[in-house]
Amino acid sequence: EKLLVTGVSLKKDEARVSLADIPDRPGIAAEVFERLAEKKINVDVIVQSTGKNNLNTISFTVPAKDLKDTEESLTSLVSTWGAGEITLDDKIAIVSAVGIGMKSHAGVAAGMFKALAKAGINIHMISTSEIKISCVIDKEHGEEAMRIIHSVFELDAN
Amino acid sequence: EKLLVTGVSLKKDEARVSLADIPDRPGIAAEVFERLAEKKINVDVIVQSTGKNNLNTISFTVPAKDLKDTEESLTSLVSTWGAGEITLDDKIAIVSAVGIGMKSHAGVAAGMFKALAKAGINIHMISTSEIKISCVIDKEHGEEAMRIIHSVFELDAN
Numbered sequence: 001e002k003l004l005v006t007g008v009s010l011k012k013d014e015a016r017v018s019l020a021d022i023p024d025r026p027g028i029a030a031e032v033f034e035r036l037a038e039k040k041i042n043v044d045v046i047v048q049s050t051g052k053n054n055l056n057t058i059s060f061t062v063p064a065k066d067l068k069d070t071e072e073s074l075t076s077l078v079s080t081w082g083a084g085e086i087t088l089d090d091k092i093a094i095v096s097a098v099g100i101g102m103k104s105h106a107g108v109a110a111g112m113f114k115a116l117a118k119a120g121i122n123i124h125m126i127s128t129s130e131i132k133i134s135c136v137i138d139k140e141h142g143e144e145a146m147r148i149i150h151s152v153f154e155l156d157a158n
Numbered sequence: 159e160k161l162l163v164t165g166v167s168l169k170k171d172e173a174r175v176s177l178a179d180i181p182d183r184p185g186i187a188a189e190v191f192e193r194l195a196e197k198k199i200n201v202d203v204i205v206q207s208t209g210k211n212n213l214n215t216i217s218f219t220v221p222a223k224d225l226k227d228t229e230e231s232l233t234s235l236v237s238t239w240g241a242g243e244i245t246l247d248d249k250i251a252i253v254s255a256v257g258i259g260m261k262s263h264a265g266v267a268a269g270m271f272k273a274l275a276k277a278g279i280n281i282h283m284i285s286t287s288e289i290k291i292s293c294v295i296d297k298e299h300g301e302e303a304m305r306i307i308h309s310v311f312e313l314d315a316n
């Protein structure tokens with residue numbers, strides 16, 4: 001399938017929240033997002049990988065302005081579970097390669113990850129959809145990541 | 159924003175691969191997907207949450223028929239890193255709530271996760287996009303998950 005990356009996007013106004021080592025049992029994810037929905041906090045990317053030893057980590061991004069509210073609404077939740085640790089990072093950028101035919105995206109993913117590796121940029125989170133591959137990286141590398149992904153996929157610098 | 163979940167989809171022909179406790183440094187994700195691209199393995203969902211202690215976990219799904227090839231191509235990679243553990247699961251289903259306006263999806267996410275919790279179904283992986291929220295669950299719960307998500311979002315059972 002001809003991989004067609006048509007553009008690169010960069011978001012720098014979001015913050016990352018992770019709930020690490022939380023119980024990996026039914027109902028936990030529901031409690032987290034019920035709290036956020038009550039506070040009307042907009043959530044963008046949500047990722048959860050597979051857990052281990054009955055513990056898991058859920059990471060998500062929120063508008064940087066809502067970071068304080070998010071932290072406050074989740075702190076009491078973590079203490080009721082008696083497990084877990086909240087970590088936050090507002091110095092992130094979300095860089096995305098956008099295009100069609102991402103479905104078979106091992107090739108596109110490899111290309112994007114190689115571009116970031118070449119620039120020595122560490123990938124903190126990964127999320128994919130049919131039309132997009134997104135990486136959370138340090139905010140200070142945002143523009144550089146855009147440039148290098150542009151050149152790797154031979155997009156005209158606009 | 160009126161959340162508009164228009165449907166539920168279920169995939170039962172994929173398998174989940176996780177590379178747990180791999181080095182969290184630039185270049186690692188690139189190596190994984192270069193191997194898979196060389197073998198022309200189609201990758202669907204890719205998720206990576208935030209790491210800890212310089213280690214991270216990348217999970218992704220491949221067609222169940224490619225599981226053996228995937229495992230073989232990554233085993234030698236893990237031994238060159240001297241860190242990490244490959245786990246596989248071909249008894250998974252990917253259930254997704256599909257709709258527009260997912261952007262502010264704390265409400266939709268909470269609804270979907272609550273539905274799965276009510277049925278006692280554990281969520282192994284989570285991935286979101288503008289139009290979809292996907293959960294990897296045990297294959298045996300696939301149909302039940304579809305039914306309960308249908309009823310929670312008041313979709314006509316079709």
Ligand SMILES: C[C@@H](O)[C@H](N)C(=O)O
Nearest residue numbers: 025026027028029281
């Ligand atoms: C960790 C969390 O996702 C849990 N597995 C749940 O089902 O809610």
Ligand SMILES: C[C@@H](O)[C@H](N)C(=O)O
Nearest residue numbers: 123183184185186187
């Ligand atoms: C774990 C892996 O994603 C690593 N952080 C990388 O940049 O490749």
